[in-house]
Each structure stands twice: as structure tokens, then as C-alpha cells.
């Protein structure tokens with residue numbers, strides 16, 4: 574089989590479920606926005622800033638990886654800045670061939686210059702809408718849904734959950750918790766998750782990235798998560814190819830794993846892409862999806878993550894289509910809309926690519 578090139582993968586339609594808005598800014602935008610508000614950056618130009626983020630995030634620990642967000646969050650404190658970053662995010666994903674994306678961010682981190690939570694969400698949702706409109710006009714249609722994240726070390730999850738539900742018909746399609754995992758179990762936010770369940774709303778939980786099985790177990794069996802953000806440590810419950818109770822449950826219930834290969838290498842969750850458990854989880858037919866997590870911090874894109882996997886595991890269009898359909902099946906938009914994208918956009922395109 575001829576190896577698939579990165580360029581070919583860019584042309585294929587892709588679906589992305591786990592991408593952080595504040596982890597995906599263009600380096601040049603960080604620079605311009607910082608300049609406008611007098612925020613000090615560690616590097617003076619876009620190229621060196623780009624490599625600074627990748628190097629600093631390459632820290633071997635989630636806690637240190639997260640320190641790099643100080644600079645992106647600092648420049649995302651006005652409605653104009655949030656709108657710009659969201660618009661560029663939609664454009665960049667579409668240019669990479671992403672046709673469906675769920676992009677998350679934590680509104681509570683964008684209040685430093687006086688915005689209200691509502692104003693923050695308004696700006697981001699409008700930015701995505703404008704980016705989608707402009708991208709369609711360039712012949713690159715994309716749909717972007719927003720996920721609102723609450724920070725797990727803070728105490729605003731109920732408020733953010735209510736905010737997400739209020740914006741459910743305005744572009745927000747789900748909820749999430751993120752931040753340092755060790756010491757901040759999902760059950761700290763049980764009230765918020767129970768509220769969301771009563772509202773028939775969707776949510777994912779970062780679990781099984783920097784902490785293991787107890788975090789995954791709580792996310793699913795106490796909190797009722799629809800999907801697992803990362804969830805990579807589910808392999809701790811698999812010996813050879815024998816599944817334990819929790820991993821069996823995750824596989825049997827088809828609970829989607831939002832795997833983020835490059836991010837996992839940077840935070841030390843896995844040693845390398847080639848040793849990433851995605852190989853095993855794919856072989857065991859878990860509902861695996863491929864994601865970027867933070868494009869800026871990992872110097873990556875959806876196409877690059879897929880390309881790295883084709884290189885490491887010898888995968889081809891069959892696997893890339895499977896990941897894409899898995900993601901689309903696991904999306905938080907209504908079933909009929911997911912199906913339309915699968916049958917009218919994704920499958921016809923991969924059928925041609927596989928020829």
C-alpha cells in the first residue's frame with residue numbers, strides 16, 4: 574500500500590470533537606493581540622513564539638503544559654479578541670479539511686477585563702458563525718459547535734452548566750470540565766452534571782489523561798458523561814487483550830474516547846505516538862476518535878494527527894474513515910444532522926479516496 578501523504582489527508586473530510594479555542598490561536602494573532610494590550614510574551618516574533626509554545630508544552634506533565642495557556646488566555650479578554658480568535662479557528666479548521674468541529678473553552682477565564690459570561694459566549698458564538706460563513710464562501714463548508722468548559726479546580730461548574738443550557742439553541746452543543754486532573758475528581762462537580770442530565774443536555778469530561786481509572790469510573794458511573802476527554806488510561810484496565818469490568822463497560826456502551834495523540838506525548842501520558850494505546854484500542858474496536866486538543870501547543874492540526882497515525886501504525890483510508898465516522902456518530906448535534914454529514918459528505922469522499 575502506498576503511504577498516504579499529509580496533503581491527501583488535508584483534502585479528506587474530517588470531524589473533530591476535542592479542540593480548545595484557547596489552545597489553537599495563530600501565533601501571529603497572539604502577537605498582535607498581545608501588542609494591542611501591552612501583554613508581555615516570551616518571544617518577539619511569530620515564528621519563535623510558535624516554537625516557544627511547542628517546546629514549553631513539551632513538559633512531561635499536564636500541570637506544566639497548562640502553564641502555557643497564561644499567554645493565550647491573557648489576549649482573549651475582549652469581545653473583539655474572542656470574536657477574532659473564534660472566526661480564525663473556524664477558518665483554520667476548514668482550511669485543514671475539517672467539516673465538523675466541536676471547539677471548547679472556559680468562559681470563566683475570560684472575565685479579567687470586565688466582560689460578563691454572556692458577553693464572552695456571545696462573542697465566541699458570533700466568531701464561529703462568521704468564520705463558518707466566510708469559509709463556506711471560500712468553498713470550504715464547516716459546521717462548528719461550541720462546548721462550554723468549567724475549570725475543575727474552580728467552583729463555577731453549576732453556573733457554567735446553566736450558561737451552556739441557556740445557549741443550547743444559539744450554538745452551544747455541550748459542556749465539559751478541564752484543567753489539572755489529579756486532585757480534582759469529576760464528582761466535585763456532580764451537581765452540575767446532574768443538572769445537565771435533568772436538562773437532557775450533553776457533556777464530556779476530561780478523564781483518564783493525567784489520572785487513571787478512578788477518574789474514568791467517576792466520569793461515567795457517577796457523573797454520566799456521554800464521552801471521555803482523552804480516556805486513554807482506560808488501557809490500565811486491559812491486560813493483553815483481556816478487558817476488565819470498566820473497560821468492558823466503556824466498549825460495550827460505545828462510549829467515545831476523544832484521543833489526542835500528540836498532546837498525550839507532550840504531557841507524558843504516553844511515551845510516543847508509536848506506543849500510543851490508540852493502536853490497541855482501535856484493534857479492540859473501542860469507539861476511538863482522533864483529536865488535536867491544542868493545535869498551537871502541539872504545533873499540529875487534525876490532518877497532521879491523522880498523518881502521524883498513518884505513519885506509526887500503517888493505517889490507510891479505511892481507518893481514517895472509521896475514525897471520522899466514529900467522531901460524527903459521537904457528536905453532540907442532533908442525529909439527523911450527524912447522519913446527513915456521514916452519508917452526504919464523509920462516506921462519498923472516502924469512497925473516492927479509497928479508489
Ligand SMILES: O=c1[nH]cnc2c1ncn2[C@H]1C[C@H](O)[C@@H](CO)O1
Pocket residue numbers: 593594595596635639642646677678679682722751752753779782836866867
Ligand atoms: O488536555 C487538557 N487537559 C486538561 N485541561 C486542558 C487540556 N487542554 C486544555 N486544557 C485547559 C486549559 C484551557 O485554558 C482550558 C479551557 O480550554 O482547558
Ligand SMILES: [Zn+2]
Pocket residue numbers: 591593751779802866
Ligand atoms: Zn483537552
